[in-house]
Amino acid sequence: GYFARFAYIGSYKINPDTEKDVADYMKRSHAPVNYNTLENDLWFIPLEKIKHILVINKAMVNVAQETYYYAPNLPVNASELMQIADLINNALLQKRFVSGPELYELIQNHCPSVAINTADFTSWGLRNALGYLLRDKFNFNGNIICAVGETMTTAQVFNEFCRCRET
Numbered sequence: 001g002y003f004a005r006f007a008y009i010g011s012y013k014i015n016p017d018t019e020k021d022v023a024d025y026m027k028r029s030h031a032p033v034n035y036n037t038l039e040n041d042l043w044f045i046p047l048e049k050i051k052h053i054l055v056i057n058k059a060m061v062n063v064a065q066e067t068y069y070y071a072p073n074l075p076v077n078a079s080e081l082m083q084i085a086d087l088i089n090n091a092l093l094q095k096r097f098v099s100g101p102e103l104y105e106l107i108q109n110h111c112p113s114v115a116i117n118t119a120d121f122t123s124w125g126l127r128n129a130l131g132y133l134l135r136d137k138f139n140f141n142g143n144i145i146c147a148v149g150e151t152m153t154t155a156q157v158f159n160e161f162c163r164c165r166e167t
Contacts, residue, residue: 001013018045018049018050018053019053019057021042021045022038022042022045022050022053022054022057023053023057023059023060025038025041025042026054026060026068026069026070027070027072027073029069029070029073030073030075031069031120032063032064032067032068032069032120032121032125033067033068033069034064034066034067034068035047035050035051035066035067038050038068054068058132058135059071059072059132061125061128061129061131061132062125062128063121063122063124063125063126063128063129064121064122064125067125069121069125069129071128071129071132071133072132072133074118074126074129074130074133075114075117075118076114076117076118076130076133080111080113080114081133081134083110083111084106084107084111084114084130084134085134085137085138087103087106087107087110087111088103088106088134088137088138088145091106092145092146092147095160095164096146096150096152096156096160097144097145097146097152097157097160098144098145098146099143099144099145099157100123100124100127100142100143100144100145101123101143103127103130103145104123104126104127107126124143127140127143127145128140131145136148139151144157
């Protein structure tokens with residue numbers, strides 16, 4: 001009644017669904033999870049397979065080195081998310097892009113409850129989680145945030161940056 005395939009033993013009655021297993025685990029976790037914890041808790045799935053699943057599932061965002069988080073679990077309610085979207089929109093009225101550090105500063109200054117609830121996140125981890133949650137409103141391309149449908153090259157960002165400063 002059992003078979004051996006790749007790195008696991010399975011039953012003919014049940015199809016293994018490692019993607020679902022990893023996704024369910026991440027959905028239940030309300031804190032960032034590193035590779036060591038994933039490897040220990042999901043001992044029945046090879047670590048390389050877990051890493052692959054984390055990379056292909058867009059809802060699971062990288063928030064620190066070798067650490068991932070299920071973005072919909074971010075402790076931000078709908079009104080706070082709308083407030084963050086408004087902050088980004090207002091900043092985009094001033095210039096064509098918002099950088100990750102600028103976004104983090106906007107949140108620190110105007111959304112204290114979000115700043116407190118996400119204090120354990122790196123600035124880029126918070127940006128990545130917000131990038132998933134606000135993907136329909138903005139284009140999060142690494143450290144550069146633009147209006148949806150717009151893209152900016154690094155050269156354009158440097159050009160814009162230099163245009164706003166004397167030195």
